[in-house]
Amino acid sequence: MNAHIHKPALLLASLLSLGAVHAIAATAPASAASAAEVQRGHYLALAGDCEACHTAPGGKPFAGELPVATPIGSIVSTNITPSRSDGIGGYTLQQFSDAVRKGVRSDGKNLYPAMPYTAYAQLDDADVRALYAYFMHGVQSVDRRPPPTRLPFPFNIRASMAFWNLLFLDHKPFAPDPKQSAEWNRGAYLVRGLTHCGTCHTPRNFFMAEQSSRFLSGASLGTWFAANITPDPNSGIGNWGDQDIVQYLQRGSAPGKGQAAGPMAEAVDHSLRHLTGADLDAIALYLKSIPARRDPNITRAADSWGGSYADLASIRGKPLPKKPDQMTGLQLYDAYCATCHQDRGQGSFDGGLPPLFHNTATGRRNTDNLVMVMLDGIAWRTDGSGVRMPAFAQELSDRQVATLGDYLTQHFGDPAATVTVDQVRMLRAGGPSSNLVLLARIGLAVAIVILITIIVAIVWALLRRRRALPSH
């Protein structure tokens, strides 16, 4: 049951096996890749959501150049088109496999784990071959080199990632669990591998590695909060039916549950909605089977709170305050929300505009996503729906977002959930500032001090010994 979780033993095993080269068997030269294999590779690339990072908005597919914000600085995605000069056109299958599954470039240097190779390491050889066939033959070559990633010291030393990999990379591809059904194994393979759900939904440790013991139990991405998607009925999605999960992954919304926004909307838009019904069913089945992680403070499911509520008549005929920051939650609701979510928070008759009660957006104790969706709105780039919810960052002040957020949780969601002005200010600024660079530098400094101390001690000891020797 827990086989999918990186146990310390597995980690050790991977450390021990590091020396051995895990070679991929090339069954046929790349040029002979069949159309079917290229097509399958395309599907796998969609499932892996390669485009999310490797295509910049308005840029050519897979030409890279998207700066991916991380706590240690901005990592610029690379060109993974088959351009020989600027992309991966010169990669052999083995080099491609090493990049995808081990995080090692063709020149032997390490990738940063912003590339989810710790998840892709689960991929089997056939899928890596298909992906290789797709990237070599199904993608338009773009001769354009993105600017290099420049991280601050000490992270600019890519070799440091080799050490990180020693600790945190499990090299073994996915091993099916013979006790489980084929569907379960398919779901496990996708979730732990290609669709790399854990990249966002699993909390990370001090070294920014996923904590396997808390697999998919929810994590803050700095701004958006990736929910607990373990099967706990209160803290996770245990009260979601399989079809709720499938519909959510297909359309970005499950009526009476919640809507995808922020990075999850991107994941559904670019990737998950393209998966076959069978694969989505398998994902749902697997997610329902993993160990439930419970937050003891959460006593009700996020989507079980609230109900229809209206008090608009109480503000009719009353002038708005001169200062926008003095508007009440109800006045803000009337001005900004009621147009679509309607007078009682009930949404539109067909659910196209969702109700605000029985909605994870208002029912989650962590209100970061509620703030983020008010600031950023919801926009889908590829499915044609475009602006699903307008962004209000330009219109609402920090105080207004806090007032409105509190009104929404009070009347439609978890009344214990609150929004503070400081929280809004922090999220608007892009999340908490990270101390990671500072900590790494302090760690290095301490290490150097310790090293010098040791050297001094040794020298001192040697000198003392010498002094202790009888003089000539």
Add this chain to the structure above:
Amino acid sequence: MAAPSSAEVVVIGSGICGALAAWRLAQQGLSVLILEAGPRIERARIVAAFRNSPYKSDWMSPYPFSPWAPQPDFTPKDNGYLIQAGPYRYPAEYIRVVGGTTWHWAAQAWRLMPNDVRIKTLYGVGVDWPITYDELDAWYQDAEEILGVAGADNTGSPRKHPFPMQPVAEPWSMRRFRERLAPAYPVVANTVARNSRSYGGRPACVGNNSCQPICPVNAQYLGINAVESAEAAGAKVVPNAVVYRIEPDAKGRIAAVHYYDPDKKSYRVTGKEFILAANGIESPKLLLLSATDKYPNGLANSSGMVGRNLMDHPSSSLTFYADEEVWLGRGPQSPSSINTMRDGAFRSQHAAYRLDFTNISQVLSVTEALIAEGVYGTEFEKQLRWRAARQVNVKNVLEVLPHPENRITLASEKDALGIPKPEAHYLIDDYTRRGADVSKKDFAKIAQLMGGTGLRYSPEGQFANNQHITGTLGMGSDPAKFVTDGFGRTHDHENLFCCGTGVMPTAATMNSTLTAVALALRTADHMHPAKSSAAAARAESPP
């Protein structure tokens, strides 16, 4: 931070025309300063004010009134800003805020018809335009792609490229009109700047039916969207800057403009080029206000035509009950119309017109009528439901010909800053009234085809106004007869351009905004030819 006191291009007025011209020029790297008399407002505050207003059908009521930038308002009573000199009332309303009057338009974004620009030649009435429909086509397309316009293909206005999107879904009421009036009358989707899908970073229409006075979700393109684009391109906007004088130099070029802040402190702004885009009433007012010893009749007025040839679109209408439930009020307020009377040989005799169906919810007007009739109790509820489901309205949108005596002048009364108020002199001629008479036959036929009962024609000889303020800065090639040339440049001042509905020398039968926007973009492109202007490219190479 102090407002800039100089820019390469100074734009007076931040409405959709001025802001889009500013955007176009700012995109070319020019420094652009937009001076707006009114304050900056925020959509959601207007939405809240509208919901709280007891005057739901007064589309001015949610908009703030600024004593330093007064705007005409006629509900619940005339606020006395736009002085009525008669003989016919001209109660035009406009909004003096950043973004201008499109804040409360219905997003009707019509092209002219090709013959509209040649009615003197073809029908012996009005004047011809100095440009052809074909010349304007590329800028129409540009405007439509910026605004996000959709419409039917068979409205009489030919196009070389498709609309950027499909129309918003046809409301049930309009579908019933279309089905029941065919084949006598083809009812087609109006040409509107309203998103049927996410476009330009704005969402699709969700059918609030409050396009006027405010689209609550930013689904229809507004002047404020143009302002935001202009600002993103580098233009600066100074709100609450009431321009009261345009200053010419010794050579007749414009050297500067002067504006008051709300405390009547005066500022002078210099520039190389100036765009006057303060609407068809405030723009001529400003030119007349700027009279000097050398220009005693006002600037740009050697022809004496500044403020003259005021036109609009008067409407008469028929309200009746259809014999089935159509439930006006779902979807946009003005989705469909009949366009077969926009052009024809009859134009030598009477006004052309469009026939437009309202889709505004009838609940309020029916309620008011029932209360006035003294109906109450269960009978009230029964009647309200019956009438609100069946009451419909069709109106004409009549062409008005240019007459020099229809005009805007300076009133003797002054506003809070001591600036003379505008005064409207207006008369609806027999040409237009004959058009109204002809359209009454259409009204009757439409009512008959819809099984209409309870027919209520608008009072004979009385017309509602449509706030399509046109003609007061008319363009034409003869400097003795027209204020501006074919590119909107004033004949008298080389570096003073006019953008807005005022430059249109005739009013035709369509809402004037899209034509004014296309002309404004064309003016900007003429001032500084864009290297990569899509419109310019299209104009040169037909598809």
